[in-house]
Amino acid sequence: MTRRHRAAVLGxxxxxxxxxxxxxxAYAGLGLDGWTYDRFEIDEEALPGFVEGLGPEWAGLSLTMPLKRAVVPLLDAVSETAASVEAVNTVVFTEDGRRVGDNTDVPGMVAALRERGIEKVESAAVLGAGATASSALAAxxxxxxxxxxxxxxxxxxAAEMREWGARLEADVRIAAWEDAAEALRAPLVIATTPAGATDALAGAVPERPGALFDVLYEPWPTPLAHRWSAAGGVLLGGLxxxxxxxxxQVEQMTGxxxxxxxxxxxxxxxALSAR
Structure with missing residues (x-):
């Protein structure tokens, strides 16, 4: 049997x-000598050929934009979590040659919050409505x-987020971006917007903020994250x-x-500090 010991991120x-x-x-910490993890510049057009050309030594792939949906037709099975958000960020190659897709962003977000002692909140706010917002809703x-x-x-x-709310059976309410300062009073705020989008909200951080999960990791901290932390709120970032x-992903690919x-x-x- 060929030893599966290769993995990579594509995007x-x-x-x-x-x-x-x-x-x-992770490989070093687990003592997995001989395991390699690379990165490949792959777009949607090149993805099918790349996946078809992989040999039996491959254990898995990490996928980032724009491949999280493009990879789905190439898979033999997709997890319930990945199907619920129509996005796969993890592919595991099984010993019998099957390609299985999963989404670890959703449980990863839940685990990150749990690490900070946040296991349940009565209400929450999401800033933005892009691809990451659907994972935030699922979490x-x-x-x-x-x-x-x-x-x-x-x-x-707004229409997209209403659809995601219905699909995920979540109690989703829509508000205008112009009123986003009101979001900062929620027990948990998840910012899914690009760099710079929330900068103007930094001055609206309440005196006693709850928790902010800003999915950016570069640049970091954002003005909003900096002000939030200074006010004593719980802060999580993209890292x-x-x-x-x-x-x-490591646990799935390596076992x-x-x-x-x-x-x-x-x-x-x-790695971030070296940039």
């Missing part, structure tokens, strides 16, 4: 990815029995999400549990 652009640093640190359905307010910039985005979803969370986080912090 476009991919040069910025921290995944190699995290996974390689919130596991910890938030109350209402989730999503702040969006357009009616088209928290990246590390926790990578922990789950070794638990993956070394601290070593992976340390590696991510070193």
């Amino acid at each position: 476009s652009p991919i040069a910025h990815s921290l995944s190699p640093a995290l996974h390689r640190a 919130l359905t596991r910890i938030c029995p109350g209402g989730i307010t999503v702040y969006v910039r357009s009616e088209a985005r 928290d999400l990246l590390v926790h979803q990578a922990v789950l 070794r549990v638990p993956a070394p969370l601290k070593a992976m986080r340390d590696a991510g912090e070193r």
Whole structure:
């Protein structure tokens, strides 16, 4: 039997990815000599040929934009979590040659919050309505029995979030981006927006903020995150999400549990500080 010991992250652009640093640190911590983890610049057009050309030595793939949906037709099975958000960020190659897709962003977000002592909130707010917002909604359905307010910039985005709410059976309410300062009073705020989008909200951080999960990791901290932390609120960043979803990927691809969370986080912090 061929030993499966190769993995990689695919996407476009991919040069910025921290995944190699995290996974390689995990292999070192687990004593997995001979395991390699690379990055490949792959777009949607090149993806089918790349996947078809992989040999039996491959254990798995991490996928980032724009491949999380494009990979689905190439798979033999997709987990319930991945199907619920129509996005696969993890592919595991089984010993019998099957390609199985999963989404570790959703449970990774839940695990990151749990690490900070947040296991349940009565309500929450989501800033933005892009691809990450659907994963945020899916994560919130596991910890938030109350209402989730999503702040969006357009009616088209509002319609998308209403659809995701119905699909995920979440109590989703839509609010205009112009009222986003109100979101900061929620017990938990998840910011899924691009760099710069929430900068103007920094001055609206309440005196006693709850928890903020800003999915950006570069640049970090954002003005909003900086002000939030200064006010004494619980703060999570994109590195928290990246590390926790990578922990789950490593465990699935290698079969070794638990993956070394601290070593992976340390590696991510070193990689970021070197930039």
